[in-house]
Amino acid sequence: MRWNGYRWDGVCYAVMQNSTDTAPIYKQPFNAEPPRSALVSSYVTPVDFFYKRNHGPIPVVDDIERYSVSISGLIDNPIELFMKDIWKLPKYVVTATLQCAGNRRTAMSNVKKVRGVGWDVSAIGNAVWGGAKLADVLELVGISKFTGTTNSGGKHVEFISIDKCKEENGGPYKASIPLSQATNPEADVLLAYDMNGEPLNRDHGYPLRVVVPGVIGARSVKWLDSINIIAEECQGFFMQKDYKMFAPSVNWDNINWSTRKPQMDFPVQCAICSLEDVAAVKPGKVKVSGYAASGGGRGIERIDVSVDGGKTWVEAFRHQKTGVPYIADDMNSDKWAWVLFEVIVDVSRSTEIVAKAVDSAANVQPENVLEIWNLRGILNTSWHRVKVQVGHSNM
Structure with missing residues (x-):
């Protein structure tokens, strides 16, 4: 057996594979980070050394011709987009850092126990993402750039994954961002199909993922299945009962998730x-x-x-x-x-x-x-x- 240099500690699992078999054997959910020294070897993080964060088994998309993303909700003209439709849109390349909200959690846990994957300092990476701007995609359903509210009252854009996870009772992973951010071309939100000049691999969302620059990685949904225009924030587990910042005095006995907004931008x-x-x-x-x-x-x-x-x-x-x-x-x-x-x-x-x-x-x-x-x-x-x-x- 061999491993690719990711941390192996029973919490953050490495990719392991048999020397005669090229198919990786994954722990589920598969989470891994590289040695910290690998991060400063280059400005653009090689795909093999880009951290991997999942909440369920990694989906398999075999038929790229039949793969599609539906766009529906509080809009007048719902559509279904195939990859050929997305490839026809102008391609943009954005260099952006993604970081798990739990990066450096181990050091926090050393002070007082917390719940979550025991990340060191490497649940972060910088990549060159290629794809269509979400602002261009939303124009296909009649939502103009710099729109904050649709005629039907849509104010948020919800991304739903193919991924299934236990926190959603076996349902899909999902998250949302404000419509005003999604329709702003300067926000550079992408439906990305390339990473560092190559097609996305399975670990990073093949064949299509969302990349929301400047925001915690939990909002950059992988393996995109559908996009919904909704009136309120996504009501999924990872928006409403996770990835929120509470005071040190809050514990699992007195927590009230509704008192805090979902975390978006990450701090310095x-x-x-x-x-x-x-x-x-x-x-x-x-x-x-x-x-x-x-x-x-x-x-x-x-x-x-x-x-x-x-x-x-x-x-x-x-x-x-x-x-x-x-x-x-x-x-x-x-x-x-x-x-x-x-x-x-x-x-x-x-x-x-x-x-x-x-x-x-x-x-x-x-x-x-x-x-x-x-x-x-x-x-x-x-x-x-x-x-x-x-x-x-x-x-």
């Missing part, structure tokens, strides 16, 4: 990927590198790194494309994509290295996990910390 985030949580290094120069991202299309204004646990700071170098200086919110920067950072620091003794990011709206990561702890362990955006032990080298 960064993580060190060049070092493990506890790393042995030689005294002297140490390279610290990682990623930073913020939701809603906000750029990364600064990444600060400290080698004394947060007492003093140095600013890291930021970049996206090789040879192109990164400037937050500049027209030459990918506004939906992460920023990679690196800095060389002097480490003379065992200490804690810390990183925090600031986005273009001056949002900054909170210092402590306790301040943002929540029972589902989502949106852990606290300062990322790694311990280094000087004297023993793993380099």
Whole structure:
């Protein structure tokens, strides 16, 4: 047996396959993340190292000719679209980072137990997505661009998957976004059929998925089956009883899901990927590198790194494309994509290295996990910390 480098810990399962058989054997649901060091090897995350998040068995679509997506609901002209219809629409390519809302949950759980997949820092990836803009698709059913409400009262766009999951009592996974976002071409919401220049594979939603840039990954529905124009937010489990942010005082005995809106944009985030949580290094120069991202299309204004646990700071170098200086919110920067950072620091003794990011709206990561702890362990955006032990080298 061999495995592809994903974490294997009984919670986040790796792809395993027999050396004489090319068909992967999946645990269900199949969830996996790459080693953190793989994330900083390239700006665009290779498909094999892009995290995988599922809530049920991975669907199989064999007949691409018969595959279709229906569009119905509070509209006058429901239609059924086949892939050939979608391929005829203008193709757009958008570089966007997707991140699971539970990224870095393990560190939150170490403070106080939470429920959910035990992600490290790698439930995130940056890809080049190709497909039709949802705004163009909705024009086919008479919904003009920049529309917030249809004549029949539709205000939200619901995406329904082929995927079946236990949380929906065996029904399909589903989620929604506001119609105003779906019809805004500048929001770059895609019905994507390509990933990094190749057709989507099964793990990532073949043959068609939604990509909602700047929003938690739970809204980028894979294996798209249908689109509904609805008056209220999707009433599915993952919109109404999951992926909501609660105060640290809320527990499973007093939780009231209806008091919070579904989480959409993800907050500013960064993580060190060049070092493990506890790393042995030689005294002297140490390279610290990682990623930073913020939701809603906000750029990364600064990444600060400290080698004394947060007492003093140095600013890291930021970049996206090789040879192109990164400037937050500049027209030459990918506004939906992460920023990679690196800095060389002097480490003379065992200490804690810390990183925090600031986005273009001056949002900054909170210092402590306790301040943002929540029972589902989502949106852990606290300062990322790694311990280094000087004297023993793993380099």
